[in-house]
Amino acid sequence: MAKTHITLSINGNEVEALVEPRTLLIHFLREQQNLTGAHIGCDTGHCGACTVEIDGMSVKSCMTFAVQAQGAHITTIEGVANPDGTLSALQEGFRMMHGLQCGYCTPGMILRAHRLLQENPTPSEEEIRFGIAGNLCRCTGYVNIVKAIQYAAAKINGTPFLEAAQ
């Protein structure tokens, strides 16, 4: 199949590649770019395990062709940690609040939470729950994911974090 030339930025790095028009972005990221943090959970856009950030939007990369990312700026979980290599506020929040178990939904969940906090730096619990409704988790029951996002919001805002719902 004829390939298409694309150039894009992934986690701040300029990338050039040849992709088939039908190659999904998730497969391009995982198999051609070796960025295996985003996962495939459902193939139908429901679970959100493949969530990445494209040009300031949360995008399910299993529902997107790689060619659609021409010229885009993509952030994946591999690009989320602080520049000095320490965990970002969200990554730290997920660890501190036990917001993950098997880890499979976590990269997508963190990317989604990242966008949520960009758009609403002080979300209520209800806003968090609606904000992550496109990302499924089978392990945690979400209580601790909500807390993880609240922890991160507090850390980013420099406000005290009172563990909710205790």
Next chain:
Amino acid sequence: MNKQTPIDIDRAERTEKLQGMGCKRKRVEDIRFTQGKGNYVDDLKLPGMVFGDFVRSPHAHARIVSIDTTRAKALPGVIAVLTAADLKPLGLHYMPTLAGDVQAVLAEEKVLFQNQEVAFVIAKDRYIASDATELVDVVYEALPCIVDPFKSMLPDAPVLREDIKDKMVGAHGPRKHPNHIFEWQIGDKDATDAIFANAEVTIKEMLVDHRTHPSPLETCQSVASFDKIKGELTLWGTFQAPHVIRTVVSLISGLPEHKIHVIAPDIGGGFGNKVGAYAGYVCSVVGSIVLGVPVKWVEDRMENLSTTSFARDYHMTTELAATKEGKILAMRVHVLADHGAFDACADPSKWPAGFMNICTGSYDIPTAHLVVDGVYTNKASGGVAYRCSFRVTEAVFAIERAVEVLAQKIGMDAAELRLKNFIKAEQFPYHSALGWEYDSGDYHTAMKKAMDTIGYAELRKEQAAKRAAFQRGETRELMGIGISFFTEIVGAGPSKNCDILGIAMFDSAEIRIHPTGSIIARMGTKSQGQGHETTYAQIIATELGIPADDIMIEEGNTDTAPYGLGTYGSRSTPVAGAATAVAARKIKAKAQMIAAHMLEVHEGDLEWDVDRFRVKGLPEKFKTMKEIAWSAYNSPPPNMEPGLEAVNYYEPPNMTYPFGAYFCVMDIDVDTGVAKTRRFYALDDCGTRINPMIIEGQVHGGLTEAFACAMGQEIRYDETGNVMGASFMDFFLPTAVETPHWETDFTVTPSPHHPIGAKGVGESPHVGGVPCFSNAVNDAYAFLNAGHIQMPHDAWRLWKVGERLGLHK
């Protein structure tokens, strides 16, 4: 309170540094998982690796007239197409199941369920493999199918399993019909029948625990790599029980077991889905052996939901006999178990219906009888324990619904009825009528704590007021109070009654202290999100006085880990956790000898103090475990072999019996059928608590899966055997929006036979949660004489209940 001395403070500080048992240690795993650096099967990329994909049957029951692979093989990029004709000469077109049946790897003459595997296409990438599956031309001749298990054993029912139609004795005894798998009986039939014949009160209800699926977020997948030169196979896969897989692969492939390297890397959730052996694993192995290159197989979600391992599908006719004062005298249960096309239940081999005989629950029921009939239907095979020990969710659902039905019949409060019939604390160890020895429990304390915390009496008052208001036409909302008091049976299990394919269900731990005092420990279990790397280290930290952060836990590599039976049925802590403690104690005993030599005292003069042996009465004379480790490699006592390590294969003397009291408060809109969980309170007693943070996380997750099962999740078939809704579009997985808030609580009744008193917890919330939700729904409608309302309780079905009762005017 006594004032703390400097010695106390020193001890407390040293204890805290260990991050041992009882502390909320943050998880080791999360460092890699939060950075996208987990290592799951599909992340694996090997040189020359190719991809396999299945051609699947569109029919539920059909004869295969012909398979033509010509067009598929002609597609550029296709490397091979395997069919049953290719596997048959190798004896691999069928594989043994864990339940003593065989299961088709690729269908030979017939297909027996929709989406059954018919051919395996191998191509250079996954897109081409998928394209090629559509180019395999299969001609089918459709046959009448059986979807309703109650029609399986009708005299004129079509014979499903022609491969075994003349074999009238199966793995579990005589078969009554070609579509019958087994009849399993336990208890005293005559005594039970006699009590029922004379009882003041009896109840009888058909309780259906419907077909569903564990659906972990990561599907089943494998990568097989066969080295033709060395004759060695490496198999990476989503295996909850990697050692068992290695043995099975050896038995069915004929490869010697030492030349098979099975590796289970990080697993994206299991919940029972990843215990069994599947056609995809076998085909990736055969493909790699034939082609000499690595072959990857990855299920998509539709394949996962419709082919690999459903759960439940138990149709339980449940009866109780009681006095009119509510004392339960006997229980009688008949189960019709729909096993699908092959009996591929993942139970210990001697237990065709798992531990269904825990169905007398938490109650002192002196007499009982249970019969389970397993039948074939044209549905996917499985019958796995979905976040529970074997068939325990079914058993607990039966008893916990039945006691509510009884309470309603005699007009007694459902909590009071439970309190009246609980096994009393002084009755443990308790021998149940159906053969178990409950190790420990204190049910009354747990129930009373739960009732006080939730404010049970007030809730009943509120409910009475709401019911009156509803009947006056002032509200359209019904309030339900769900109760469930469950007893799990986990930690399989003692070799006298638990084995898998003849291998006793022990588990193992191997601990090695390095010269500088850090540790590597390897286990026979395999975490799928439970946090084993964190919690096993906590056990070792407390036992050996080495900080948990200096202990690495490794699982999943069958070359390096000691043989174990894997992680399912909440067995990791009860069995491998016990092995860990015992292995650590062996090391500690040797360390004590070394310390005595170092301090030039008798061993008996030493006592353990957090992280060191000290001379009794002379606390300043001590050797830390770290110092002892160096000495073990540097200058061990004369005649003692150097090194400091131990292995233990732990044979549990009994199961463990975690229990809990759950309460749910639910409000249901009768006009829309929408049910809202106002409160859910879960009190768990899992014995000694290793990491309270992880326990709470397990409870949250189990409750969420229980909520899903009870309130909507279902694998449904139409009358021609089409599987309905095998995608996340239709299959209910709760999002953060629907999922209720969870309140957790606990009591601690340590297991008397477990080295650290732990019982296991991961599955309790699922087991206890499902009946709690269903009881809440049923309780909401009970005053309207609704009768038993079957699960799942989605809004459509609850709306239909309202229709049936004439509530919609």
